[in-house]
Amino acid sequence: xxxxxxxxxxxxxxxxxxxxxxxxxxxxxxxxxxxxxxxxxxxxxxxxxxxxxxxxxxxxxxxxxxxxxxxxxxxxxxxxxxxxxx
Numbered sequence: 001x002x003x004x005x006x007x008x009x010x011x012x013x014x015x016x017x018x019x020x021x022x023x024x025x026x027x028x029x030x031x032x033x034x035x036x037x038x039x040x041x042x043x044x045x046x047x048x049x050x051x052x053x054x055x056x057x058x059x060x061x062x063x064x065x066x067x068x069x070x071x072x073x074x075x076x077x078x079x080x081x082x083x084x085x086x
Contacts, residue, residue, distance in 0.1 A: 001026065002060035002085055007045040009036040014067040015055040021070060022057075025079055059083060 004027050008015040019030060035042035035054060042052070049056050049063055057064040059082050064070050073079045 001028075002083055003031065004029070004083075005031040005033065005058040007033045007035050007041065007056040008054050009034060012054050018055045018057060018067045018070050021067075021074060021079075022083075025074070025083060027083065060085070 004022060006015065006018065022030060033041050033045070035045055045054075045056055046052055051066070053066060055066055057066065057070055062082065064073060064082075070079070073082070
């Protein structure tokens with residue numbers, strides 16, 4: 001299974017939903033980067049993604065986007081293949 005990295009904040013409801021969906025799909029570990037605890041990480045996230053909002057989700061090296069994009073990817077049947085390296 002591919003590594004999952006997620007930029008989050010402590011109280012973000014979309015972050016919570018994204019983590020729950022990923023866990024439902026078999027993800028056991030998520031590398032969470034808290035941008036509320038470390039403002040430099042938010043700047044880094046913005047440089048990489050061009051976005052300010054969280055969550056910002058990476059599966060392997062691919063930037064998936066936020067929760068809406070993650071959910072849409074799952075609905076199209078693309079999340080599991082991506083998680084499995086396909």
